[in-house]
Amino acid sequence: MASLAGCLTGEEESENTLEVLHGWTGGDGAEAADALFSAFEEEHSDVDLNNKPIGGGGNENLDQTVSTRLNSGDPPSAFAGWPGSNLEQYDGVLGDIQSDVWEEAGLEDAHVEEAVEACQFDDGYSAVPIGSHRMNDLFYNVGVLEDAGVDPESLDDVDALIDALGTIESETDATPLAMSLEAWAILQTWTVVMLSTQGYDAYMSFIEGDGDESAVRDTFETLEELLSNYINDDAASVGFTEVNQDIMSGDAAFIHEGNWVAGAYINEDLEYGEEWDAIRYPGTEDMYGLHIDSFIYPGDNPSPEATATFLRFAGGETAQVAFNQYKGSIPTRSDVSTEEFNDYLTETIEDFEAASEKPPTLAHGLAVDQSTQSSLEDVLNNNFADPFDVDAATAGFMDAI
The missing domain is CATH 3.40.190.10 (Periplasmic binding protein-like II)
Incomplete structure (x- = not known):
């Protein structure tokens, strides 16, 4: 036939x-x-x-x-x-x-x-x-946190997270926070830090074009503290799949990413709760980052x-x-x-x-159009990918939105 x-x-x-x-x-x-x-x-x-x-x-x-x-x-x-x-x-x-x-x-x-x-x-x-x-998960290597004596369930705000990152740095050889400084990765981390420190209403006002400059600035100041002190030295030259390997190998403690990284753990047959686990990013426990x-x-x-x-x-x-x-x-x-x-x-x-609130992701097309997202990423590339210029980044974000 x-x-x-x-x-x-x-x-x-x-x-x-x-x-x-x-x-x-x-x-x-x-x-x-x-x-x-x-x-x-x-x-x-x-x-x-x-x-x-x-x-x-x-x-x-x-x-x-x-x-x-x-x-x-x-x-x-x-x-x-x-x-x-x-x-x-x-x-x-x-x-x-x-x-x-x-x-x-x-x-x-x-x-x-x-x-x-x-x-x-x-x-x-x-x-x-x-x-x-x-989009508001904080994944971690269970063994690294145990070695550092850090209880992830005790992390109820960003200040507690920063304290924990300091403890991991002093008590282990692991990178406290695995990070890629690609613009979209910084943008998604900026989003979860704003939701954590400024709240859902402040974030929604920002993406709708009515953001408060002080809330944007405070978010950048907190993010600067995280990125200046606790991330991997090669963050500017690696992608998220590479830094996620550090979580799986025990060379890093925490990573903030969408739960596609959980897909990598699942496909590598790593045991949930035994080798890797996750909490909501401190301060966003009642949210589902959409x-x-x-x-x-x-x-x-x-x-x-x-x-x-x-x-x-x-x-x-x-x-x-x-x-x-x-x-x-x-x-x-x-x-x-x-x-x-x-x-x-x-x-x-x-x-x-x-979930009581489902804030749409800023880094993946739900919250703003592609042109606005590109403008935000340009601001980060130019002003917040080490060195971290809080003033310029804040002004750029307010102008972009």
């Missing part, structure tokens, strides 16, 4: 080829992506899948590739990206999948309100959520039917379990069983439901 491809015209073959771009190439992401796309191929063997991973920290290479493809009139079928304000940069080039995906698959009732709202764009829907990361990953639908789509099939799948339970259990994230569906998730992720799901 002739193959299906041999029976199709070039145009028909192209329409049946699903090209998905994403940035999950290592660490927490590669195994999660493999699980997701393998599950899709198992259910939809009739679709010719061409999944293209594009590496690079903070999705920078992926974003550039997507931008080039969209601007040249050569869109992929779908691409991984952040929803919310991040979608504004694609105004005029996204399609509406409200009818073919959201309504047909019943996604509005299945997903949490925050994810539904984030995927809405231009009076319709242009994205489907695949999972959510929590981050959402999604797949975005370009207009003028090269494979509309195959793409709709994939996006309906991505919003379903099978995909959300397959992906998130390895990614260190949680499903945005509210009806997913926790049976396949480890204790840490099960607790994260419970915390999402119980």
